[in-house]
Amino acid sequence: MRNRVKEYRARYNYSQEKLAKRIGVTRQTIGFIEKNKMLPSVLLALKCAKVFDCKVEDLFILEEKIGDDS
Template identity: 60%
Template sequence: MKLTSRLKEYRARERISQSELANRVNVTRQTIGFIEKGTFSPSITLVLKICHEFDCRVEDLFTLEDESNE
């Protein structure tokens, strides 16, 4: 299973840079970039902080996909 996100889409819609979001949730800009690329799976705490920033549900922003379907 692989965690995928719509983080980049949400950031673009709200016109928030990676750096700005990173500052808001207390991580590095690189961490936000890695989440967007799918190369880093954030902790549940970080997931909840990000969802709080966008006032959305976890399911709206993150999904778990079966890697065998790729």
């Protein structure tokens, strides 16, 4: 999975610290998400999307293909 948190953060001129404060996490958590070390929970992803006024899919992009049922 790829994410565009850093890109959105730059667009809004937010530091990691500021974003962390707004969504109620530590700065390290933002760092881990940006570096793709850790997958955020649905709640955290939704909070990020709300802060940047976008959809979760705009921030977090699933790159791998999912096999169909048939």
